[in-house]
Amino acid sequence: MDRKRYSWLKFFVPLVALLLLFTSVTECLQCFQCGTTSEFDECKDDWSGLVNTSIGITDKYAKDCTAANVNWTRCMILESEGSGRQTLFHRGCHDGVTFSKLYSHHRFENIPPNNESTCATIVETREFVCFRFCDTDYCNGPQPPIKTDPCTGNATYFDIDPATCGTARVQQAVSVMELLIVCAVVIFLGLFMV
Numbered sequence: 001m002d003r004k005r006y007s008w009l010k011f012f013v014p015l016v017a018l019l020l021l022f023t024s025v026t027e028c029l030q031c032f033q034c035g036t037t038s039e040f041d042e043c044k045d046d047w048s049g050l051v052n053t054s055i056g057i058t059d060k061y062a063k064d065c066t067a068a069n070v071n072w073t074r075c076m077i078l079e080s081e082g083s084g085r086q087t088l089f090h091r092g093c094h095d096g097v098t099f100s101k102l103y104s105h106h107r108f109e110n111i112p113p114n115n116e117s118t119c120a121t122i123v124e125t126r127e128f129v130c131f132r133f134c135d136t137d138y139c140n141g142p143q144p145p146i147k148t149d150p151c152t153g154n155a156t157y158f159d160i161d162p163a164t165c166g167t168a169r170v171q172q173a174v175s176v177m178e179l180l181i182v183c184a185v186v187i188f189l190g191l192f193m194v
């Protein structure tokens with residue numbers, strides 16, 4: 001009985017350590033994701049829905065870019081114009097180096113992630129194409145209004161009820177993954193230590 005318990009621990013402790021290490025070195029980038037070929041569309045204009053996505057009220061326009069592809073370390077806005085009208089508006093992820101034939105132009109090589117537009121006319125399609133890259137969460141769309149955190153007076157995006165300042169702080173500090181691991185350890189101890 002004792003030996004069995006010990007061998008479980010030998011397996012479990014390194015696993016937990018590994019998971020903790022993994023979660024702490026894994027960076028992830030969230031971007032807005034949507035696209036449209038029409039000139040008027042919620043992808044462009046749904047300011048409230050986009051902001052609600054960035055503050056976690058909905059996941060309608062959310063994309064976990066680095067989880068989908070480790071190389072997608074940038075958020076992007078791609079716009080394209082042809083025959084005098086907008087033909088594409090696309091918010092999404094990008095690696096900064098891979099462009100389809102439709103968007104291949106030397107100007108698009110080495111675009112810095114500074115959220116400024118870089119544009120070029122593609123010879124084959126005669127489309128006027130603009131890319132905009134940035135590398136912070138939900139930077140490829142409307143930014144939420146700055147609100148003041150009543151707990152510290154610091155500017156944050158979150159509405160925190162002053163009565164719950166303590167819990168809010170704790171919740172912010174402990175990531176979901178760490179909570180899961182703690183739960184697993186507690187259950188494990190409960191099961192095998194009695």
Ligand SMILES: *[C@@H]1O[C@H](CO)[C@@H](O)[C@H](O)[C@H]1NC(C)=O
Nearest residue numbers: 046047048049050052057058
């Ligand atoms: C965004 O969230 C606010 C607050 O919950 C809500 O009033 C508003 O309708 C939401 N907007 C959209 C487009 O869902």
Ligand SMILES: *[C@@H]1O[C@H](CO)[C@@H](O)[C@H](O)[C@H]1NC(C)=O
Nearest residue numbers: 068069070071072095097098
């Ligand atoms: C990421 O980029 C590297 C180097 O360019 C490449 O070898 C790898 O296949 C890419 N990974 C994915 C998931 O596309």
Ligand SMILES: *[C@@H]1O[C@H](CO)[C@@H](O)[C@H](O)[C@H]1NC(C)=O
Nearest residue numbers: 077115134139140141142143
């Ligand atoms: C980047 O540019 C887009 C398009 O103008 C804008 O909506 C967004 O708020 C900008 N991002 C930041 C972080 O300023």
Ligand SMILES: *[C@@H]1O[C@H](CO)[C@@H](O)[C@H](O)[C@H]1NC(C)=O
Nearest residue numbers: 149150151152153154155156
């Ligand atoms: C929050 O505000 C306090 C003082 O008001 C300051 O010392 C602290 O550095 C701020 N924290 C952040 C994350 O801005």
